[in-house]
Each structure stands twice: as structure tokens, then as C-alpha cells.
Amino acid sequence: DAMVIQNPRYQVTQFGKPVTLSCSQTLNHNVMYWYQQKSSQAPKLLFHYYDKDFNNEADTPDNFQSRRPNTSFCFLDIRSPGLGDAAMYLCATSTRAQDPQHFGDGTRLSIL
Amino acid sequence: DAKTTQPTSMDCAEGRAANLPCNHSTISGNEYVYWYRQIHSQGPQYIIHGLKNNETNEMASLIITEDRKSSTLILPHATLRDTAVYYCTSLGGATNKLIFGTGTLLAVQP
Numbered sequence: 001d002a003m004v005i006q007n008p009r010y011q012v013t014q015f016g017k018p019v020t021l022s023c024s025q026t027l028n029h030n031v032m033y034w035y036q037q038k039s040s041q042a043p044k045l046l047f048h049y050y051d052k053d054f055n056n057e058a059d060t061p062d063n064f065q066s067r068r069p070n071t072s073f074c075f076l077d078i079r080s081p082g083l084g085d086a087a088m089y090l091c092a093t094s095t096r097a098q099d100p101q102h103f104g105d106g107t108r109l110s111i112l
Numbered sequence: 113d114a115k116t117t118q119p120t121s122m123d124c125a126e127g128r129a130a131n132l133p134c135n136h137s138t139i140s141g142n143e144y145v146y147w148y149r150q151i152h153s154q155g156p157q158y159i160i161h162g163l164k165n166n167e168t169n170e171m172a173s174l175i176i177t178e179d180r181k182s183s184t185l186i187l188p189h190a191t192l193r194d195t196a197v198y199y200c201t202s203l204g205g206a207t208n209k210l211i212f213g214t215g216t217l218l219a220v221q222p
Contacts, residue, residue, distance in 0.1 A: 004155075042212035042213060042214060043156065043212050045209055048209075092155070092156075097209075098144070098203060098204055100146070100161060101156075103155030103156045104155050105153075105154050105155045
């Protein structure tokens with residue numbers, strides 16, 4: 001019973017070619033998060049939505065944007081991927097900001 | 113947001129208890145201690161959290177010191193499937209954001 005679903009699990013794109021990663025949830029949670037995890041590092045928060053309110057981390061590059069068209073779906077758009085953007089991208093949800101987060105299994109992004 | 117410090121790696125024999133320590137000396141009074149684990153190629157999995165009191169659930173126990181400056185996650189009977197990176201984090205305070213530290217790689221040995 002997958003609750004936070006990320007598609008695809010593996011994504012390959014070319015340097016500079018826009019790419020969109022998707023996340024859906026069946027939990028009806030208010031909060032959705034996007035994390036970036038580079039090899040052998042801990043996840044790093046990029047931004048989150050509390051309902052429709054978007055909250056960007058101060059050090060998230062402008063190259064990264066997000067959309068949340070409804071409660072169930074959230075997208076991560078990378079406008080012009082660079083080689084340094086190769087990473088695992090994790091989506092998570094929670095009922096409230098202070099509650100446990102439920103993570104998807106991530107999308108591993110490779111840049112050619 | 114509290115900064116957490118954990119050992120880089122630990123070994124544990126299968127069937128024995130695994131005790132994973134974490135220091136969070138800068139934690140504030142309204143920040144919860146959270147533990148997650150990440151098995152290779154999967155997303156982090158929530159384990160347990162607590163504020164002041166010790167907590168137990170079906171996965172683990174969490175022991176928080178009285179001064180709240182450190183905690184220990186206990187897996188009572190470790191199995192090979194418990195091999196993972198275990199993250200001690202804090203949540204709450206001014207920002208309500210999970211800040212992951214470097215984590216502990218727990219290797220359960222047969």
C-alpha cells in the first residue's frame with residue numbers, strides 16, 4: 001500500500017534540459033516536502049508546501065521550482081539541470097509540520 | 113534548530129540489542145527528538161520520536177536523558193534487515209523543519 005509515490009524511480013536528462021519529477025500521496029496530508037540527497041550525504045530540505053502556501057529554503061537554487069496543483073500531487077521542476085544537480089530527490093508528507101514525515105522511495109536523477 | 117552528533121558507524125550482532133546514541137546539546141525546550149532510518153535505495157522511514165519521556169513502539173525504544181542533551185535509540189533484537197543509516201534529528205522550535213545530521217551506519221552482523 002504505497003502512500004507516497006514517486007515516479008519515475010530513475011530519471012536521466014541532459015545537461016540544461018528541463019526535467020520534472022512527480023510525487024503523489026494517498027494520505028491526504030496537508031504538508032508536502034521536497035528533499036535533495038547527494039551520494040553519501042543526508043537529505044537536505046529544498047522547500048515545502050503547507051496546503052497551498054509555498055515555503056522555499058534560503059539556500060535552494062533558483063533553478064529549482066515546485067508546483068502543487070492539488071492536495072495529492074506535488075512536482076519538482078529543475079529548469080536547467082547542471083551536473084551538480086545529480087542526486088536522489090525525496091518527497092515526503094505530514095499531517096502538520098511538527099508530525100512524523102512519510103517519505104517516498106525517491107527519484108534518482110542523472111545528468112548526461 | 114538543534115545540531116545532532118552521532119557516531120559514523122556501529123556494528124551489532126544479529127539478535128542482540130542495538131543501542132544508537134545521539135547528542136543534541138543545543139536542543140530547545142519545545143523541540144522533539146526524532147529518529148529515522150534509511151535502508152539503501154529507499155526513502156527514510158520514521159521510527160520514533162519523543163519530547164521528554166521515554167517512548168516505546170513496535171519498532172524501537174527511545175531513551176531521552178533528563179537534561180534532554182542526549183538520547184539513545186534501542187532496537188531490542190536486531191535483525192539483518194535493520195542494517196541501515198539511522199538519523200537522529202530534531203523537529204519543532206522556530207522553524208519546524210527536519211534537519212538531518214550525518215547519521216550512523218548500523219551494520220548488523222550474522
